[in-house]
Amino acid sequence: MPHSPKPQFVFKRLRRLFGNATAYSGSEPTAFRILVGTVLSARTKDETTARVANELFKHYDSPEKLARAPLKRIEQLIRPIGFYRAKSRYIHALAQQLLRDFGGLVPDSMEALLSLPGVGRKTASCVLNYAFQKQAIAVDVHVHRIANWLGLVRTKTPEQTEAALKALYPQGQWRHLNNVFVLFGQNLCLPKTPKCGICVLNEVCPVRRQKTEIPLKARFLEGRAVFNQSWRVVGLD
Numbered sequence: 001m002p003h004s005p006k007p008q009f010v011f012k013r014l015r016r017l018f019g020n021a022t023a024y025s026g027s028e029p030t031a032f033r034i035l036v037g038t039v040l041s042a043r044t045k046d047e048t049t050a051r052v053a054n055e056l057f058k059h060y061d062s063p064e065k066l067a068r069a070p071l072k073r074i075e076q077l078i079r080p081i082g083f084y085r086a087k088s089r090y091i092h093a094l095a096q097q098l099l100r101d102f103g104g105l106v107p108d109s110m111e112a113l114l115s116l117p118g119v120g121r122k123t124a125s126c127v128l129n130y131a132f133q134k135q136a137i138a139v140d141v142h143v144h145r146i147a148n149w150l151g152l153v154r155t156k157t158p159e160q161t162e163a164a165l166k167a168l169y170p171q172g173q174w175r176h177l178n179n180v181f182v183l184f185g186q187n188l189c190l191p192k193t194p195k196c197g198i199c200v201l202n203e204v205c206p207v208r209r210q211k212t213e214i215p216l217k218a219r220f221l222e223g224r225a226v227f228n229q230s231w232r233v234v235g236l237d
C-alpha cells in the first residue's frame with residue numbers, strides 16, 4: 001500500500017495536468033452569476049446546475065432583475081435542480097438583500113457573504129475565489145472526497161477539510177485547490193468509477209483500484225484527452 005502523498009506532489013501534478021483551465025462552467029463569470037450559480041449547485045449535478053443557471057440568467061442576469069422577478073417564475077426556471085423551492089426563495093431574497101445592503105453589488109468579504117440567504121462557507125469561498133481572486137478554499141463534494149481519498153486529510157465534514165487543507169498548503173495556493181480538485185473529480189477521479197489506470201497520482205494513491213503500468217507522460221496525455229482540451233505539454237517528468 002503506498003504512503004499518503006505529499007501535499008505539494010499532488011498540487012503540482014494536478015496543476016500541471018489542468019494548466020489554466022477553470023472549473024467554473026457557467027457563461028460570463030460575473031460575481032453575481034458565480035454567487036447565484038453556487039447557491040443553485042448544492043446537491044445537484046454540475047451539468048444540471050450549469051444548464052439551469054444559464055437559463056435563469058437569460059431572464060434575470062442582475063440583482064435588480066432577480067429581485068423583481070415573481071417567485072413562481074423563478075421556481076419554474078430552476079425546477080430541474082434539487083430543492084428548487086428553497087433555492088428559489090434563497091436567490092430571490094439574496095438579490096433583494098444585495099440591493100438593500102450592498103448597493104446592488106456582491107460583497108467581497110467572507111463575513112458579508114455569509115450574511116446572505118442560502119450562503120454558507122463553500123459558496124462564500126467560491127465567490128471570493130472565482131469572482132475576486134482571493135485566497136480561499138471552497139470545499140465541495142469533490143474537494144472533500146479527493147482530499148480524503150488521497151490521505152491528505154482525515155476529516156468528516158467540509159469545514160474540517162477546509163481547516164486541514166489550510167494547514168497543509170501555503171496561502172498562495174489556496175485559490176487553486178478547489179479548481180484542480182473539482183476538475184479532477186469531474187473528469188478523472190470520478191466518485192463511482194475513477195479512471196485509476198490513467199491517473200497521474202496513481203503511484204501515490206492509497207485507494208487506487210488498479211496499479212497502472214502506463215508511463216507518466218502517457219497518463220498526462222490521456223488525462224488531458226479525457227478533459228477534451230488542447231494542451232501544451234511542457235516539462236513532463
Ligand code: SF4
Binds near residue numbers: 149195197205208
Ligand atoms: S488512483 Fe484512482 S482513486 Fe486514486 S486519485 Fe487517481 S483516479 Fe482517484
